[in-house]
């Protein structure tokens with residue numbers, strides 16, 4: 243039986259090697275990759291977030307925890323989601339301007355790829371005009387934006403405005419996400435969809451591309 247608390251602890255204690263070891267052990271025991279991700283790694287990262295809020299942990303430590311999480315996600319990546327090589331749509335995804343958080347956005351990108359979508363992951367701190375340029379270049383039919391800060395959420399609206407101004411709004415469905423994003427916010431800014439996690443984001447993207 244996999245002890246998910248132990249996996250959480252390695253993330254909180256910034257033990258990169260330990261976390262990789264426990265993830266490999268859990269896979270050998272036959273624990274599903276999604277359980278390792280949700281009950282171990284993401285749950286550990288949530289505790290890191292609480293500690294950051296209470297000033298028990300600071301940015302260099304949070305970065306190290308994020309590094310441990312990324313190493314483990316690399317191991318799980320081939321095992322998450324269904325395998326499907328046929329592209330069902332072209333997705334542009336990025337974190338909005340001013341925001342450097344990318345762990346959740348990368349998980350969403352990964353789940354979408356394994357759901358058979360072609361994903362162009364632009365990275366972090368992406369300005370509205372860059373999103374517009376990439377939609378044109380990659381002939382994307384879905385635009386996904388991530389924001390983890392309440393201060394960068396308005397950038398999602400600015401990006402949608404830029405897409406409207408460019409005349410591309412009819413060609414592209416827009417989906418947004420990130421911890422502070424709600425369905426109400428998505429409705430207010432004119433997004434087509436939001437999803438609270440990577441699994442449902444991939445499902446919704448498939449539906450939007452259909």
Ligand code: B12
Pocket residue numbers: 284287288289290291292294295301302304305308340341342343344345346347349350386387388389390391392393417418419420421422436437438439440441443
């Ligand atoms: C890791 C982290 C960092 C790392 C980021 C490293 C990296 N490479 O991403 C570092 C140390 C750099 C960082 C910096 C800062 N951070 Co920070 N950070 C976090 C932390 C602890 C975890 C975020 C995370 O990765 N969660 C795990 C992932 C898997 O979850 P997720 O991102 O929510 O993604 C899921 C869903 O939201 C959804 N989703 C995400 N994106 C998308 C996109 C689409 C299209 C869809 C459909 C779905 C979707 O699916 C994902 C997977 O299931 C959070 C606390 C928390 N628990 O959220 C604070 C947090 C987000 N940070 C915070 C703050 C304040 C900051 C700083 C301003 C701190 C500072 N004073 O400098 C800076 C800002 C830097 C910047 N300009 O962006 C605050 C934000 C408060 C607020 N309300 O705005 C938080 C909430 C911490 C806190 N409680 O105070 N941070």
